[in-house]
Amino acid sequence: MSYKVKLEVFEGPLDLLLYLIKKNEIDIYDIPIATITEQYMEYMELMRMLDLNIAGEFLVIAATLIHIKSKMLLPPDEKELLPEEEEDPREELVRRLVEYKKFKEVAGILQDLEGQRKKMFTRDIPFEVSPGEVFFEASLFDLITAFTRVLKDVPREMFQEIIKDEFTVEQKVHDLLHMLVRTPVMSLFSLFKNSKNKIEIIATFLAVLELIRLKEIIVVQNKNFSDIEIVRNEKHRLNVE
Amino acid sequence: MERTQIKNIIEAMLFVSDKPLFLSEIKSVLEGPDAKDIKDVISELAAEYEKQTSALRIKEIAGGYQIVTDPVLAPWLKKLYKTAGADRLSGPSLETLAIIAYKQPATKPEIEAIRGVNVDGVLKTLIEKNLVRILGRRESVGRPIIYGTTQEFLQYFGLNSLQELPKLEEFNFTEKDIELPEHLKQKEELSQPEGGNSDAQVV
Numbered sequence: 001m002s003y004k005v006k007l008e009v010f011e012g013p014l015d016l017l018l019y020l021i022k023k024n025e026i027d028i029y030d031i032p033i034a035t036i037t038e039q040y041m042e043y044m045e046l047m048r049m050l051d052l053n054i055a056g057e058f059l060v061i062a063a064t065l066i067h068i069k070s071k072m073l074l075p076p077d078e079k080e081l082l083p084e085e086e087e088d089p090r091e092e093l094v095r096r097l098v099e100y101k102k103f104k105e106v107a108g109i110l111q112d113l114e115g116q117r118k119k120m121f122t123r124d125i126p127f128e129v130s131p132g133e134v135f136f137e138a139s140l141f142d143l144i145t146a147f148t149r150v151l152k153d154v155p156r157e158m159f160q161e162i163i164k165d166e167f168t169v170e171q172k173v174h175d176l177l178h179m180l181v182r183t184p185v186m187s188l189f190s191l192f193k194n195s196k197n198k199i200e201i202i203a204t205f206l207a208v209l210e211l212i213r214l215k216e217i218i219v220v221q222n223k224n225f226s227d228i229e230i231v232r233n234e235k236h237r238l239n240v241e
Numbered sequence: 242m243e244r245t246q247i248k249n250i251i252e253a254m255l256f257v258s259d260k261p262l263f264l265s266e267i268k269s270v271l272e273g274p275d276a277k278d279i280k281d282v283i284s285e286l287a288a289e290y291e292k293q294t295s296a297l298r299i300k301e302i303a304g305g306y307q308i309v310t311d312p313v314l315a316p317w318l319k320k321l322y323k324t325a326g327a328d329r330l331s332g333p334s335l336e337t338l339a340i341i342a343y344k345q346p347a348t349k350p351e352i353e354a355i356r357g358v359n360v361d362g363v364l365k366t367l368i369e370k371n372l373v374r375i376l377g378r379r380e381s382v383g384r385p386i387i388y389g390t391t392q393e394f395l396q397y398f399g400l401n402s403l404q405e406l407p408k409l410e411e412f413n414f415t416e417k418d419i420e421l422p423e424h425l426k427q428k429e430e431l432s433q434p435e436g437g438n439s440d441a442q443v444v
Binding site for chain 2: 011012013014015055057061096099100101102103104105106107108109110111113114115116117118119120121122123
């Protein structure tokens, strides 16, 4: 006998329950708890066999199902229950299912709307007012983004060497200031070009941050995600003098 | 100002704008015609676009006006912009958005109670996509964070306002569940089954 396993992916336990209800063509308000519980458990077993991670939420609903099943098997306690209090043990679960189903319907409507909307194109690329010379101060996040990009560009094998701490932030601060005297505007990425390893890149980056803190340099960017330029802060220099 | 000039200015503004333009924005630029005049001009423009079988349409989105392309042109535009329209929201994202859209301001436990699963990840993605935002905190025990949909949400789905979404009460399910034809819905109301109070709130 050959097995053919077709596994639907269920986002959550309520999803699975709705699927079972639909599959069995059951009235949502009159769920045969024993059958559904059995099928639900079978599905959980299948997930376990396939090594799928069974989320805790599946277990909660499993427990709920078993609880309802046992409640329905027990004869109602006549002493404790007044007639009007006698409620269907399934009520709470059904209410949740119906509520959830409504939102699933809405999600379907939203999906249609999404599809329709995607067919209508708009001018969503902001046109540049005067490209080229617009600079704004780069934020710390821009710097970190640039930094991760530099790290990504470094060939992997570099990281495997074990190197002595030959690069210090102090040294890099010193070097950078010297370089800035010669070239007042430098590209951030060019600073990392000759870096020998990760430690050196990090030291350089920290040196840049330190110089920003000391107001020795300013970093500017003319476009999002473009290269960041390091400029000597002449104003500061004058103030100090 | 002459009417044709007003019309041209509005058309130019809509053409240039990369987001829906609010009536108030148009009004403050024109400095003269009142809201009703502007509305009239815009509907006139929109009608002209339709009549001329232009490639463009004027649509009311998120409470503003925007020039969009005629949906029938989508296949060609998709060829031009290969990435456009490729990324769709996932089922869980859409479900979570649906719940927030109706229940806002909603807390995370409220959303989770309906979906029956943890929504941490989905919520994060939706916030990143700017479809959902944190509205603040509810002044109750634990001061939980409350979430709501954004202006971007309306724009994303081409809705003018949240009122355009169908009423939750319109969804009623009965035997063999799934979508019922209109004439059966009425029957269902007459014989509301026990325990079928579907409007109850999950708390």
